[in-house]
Amino acid sequence: MAKLRDLVKLTPLIDTLKLVKIDDAEYFSSKYGSYISNSRLGLLNPFQGGSTDAFFAGFKDEGFVSSLVIGSAVHCLSLQGDQFELAPALGKPTAKLGAMADELYPVWLQHPIRTSDIEEASSKVNYYKNKLTPDIIKRVNEQCIPYWKARKNAQLNSTKELIYLDDKSRDTVYNCVEALTKNPQIQELLNPSGLLDPPLSMNEQAFLLDIEAECANGKKTILHLKAKLDNFTIDTEQDIITVNDVKTISKVVSAIDDNINRYHYSRELAEYLYLLNLYVAKEYNISKPSIKANYLVVSTIPQYYTKVRPVTNKEIQEGMYELGTLLRHVAYLICYKGYSL
DSSP states (O other): OOOHHHHEEEEEEEEEEEEEOOOHHHHTSGGGTTSBOHHHHHTTOGGGTOOHHHHHHOOOOOOOOHHHHHHHHHHHHHHOTTTEEEOOOOOOOOHHHHHHHHHHHHHHHHSOOOHHHHHHHHHHHTSSTTOOOHHHHHHHHHHHHHHHHHHHHHOOOOSSEEEOOOHHHHHHHHHHHHHHHHOHHHHHHHSOOOSSSOOEEEEEEEEEEEEEEEETTSOEEEEEEEEEEEEEEEETTTTEEEEEEEEEESSOGGGHHHHHHHTTHHHHHHHHHHHHHHHHHHHSOOSSOEEEEEEEEEESSTTOOEEEEEOOHHHHHHHHHHHHHHHHHHHHHHHHHOOOO
């Protein structure tokens, strides 16, 4: 049987390469629904439990996920502190009930909460979806109203977007951000000093790129890629590009290697470096830069230790091979099996 590399040729269309500043809501919206992200490739990768059907079905909305909320808050506050601020402790309920509280807060400001409002929020948050009882509905009101009142009475006049968390999660996020801020090695990577001028450092920027896939059966298709990078730096004095990726972990920081293997982070960082490499060649005429990548790790458990874990050249090479294999697999399924994104 012919190998995928022989069946599918991939060519990046450099003119389509864009660096854009878009928030998460837009990035994950239907506007970019046909784009392939590293996370979506995980739905195809059999070594991550993926399958063809899962990949083409795309992600399902799982509602509230505690670890994602904490991780997102840490990213926003450590990388976009000029735009986000942690709201004070206001007694927000925990877990999915807290997500219900935030979903229903603007409704409560307009009128008393109705059963239909709770049912609608329940479906969106996946809180007792289709399983609501009078007791659960009563509990929502009883536990959310004190938070709603405290939030309204706080009269917060911040010019930044406020992040509202339950008190325990708030403490966790605060300590994680504090720990990242106090680590001088991490701060130097995020805000590097140069020989004469500091390198360009950018946070939460997205790359978009079209790749033409030409198959051996004569068919062609365009694969739309998207990737949102935590941080990258471009040192034009020494021709060095660096990708820095913040990772929260609910274990000791030394366990990050387990997560790297489990979630195939090497493919993620390889994709980021690939796109950044194309970008600096296009915009800065840097054809063969030195490349570096690091995981900036913070533990979400006391003592909130931090660690810089460099990505090895071997991991980058393995990640690039896996990225290319999965993209060719997508093209093969489109060109030979009739699937469509």
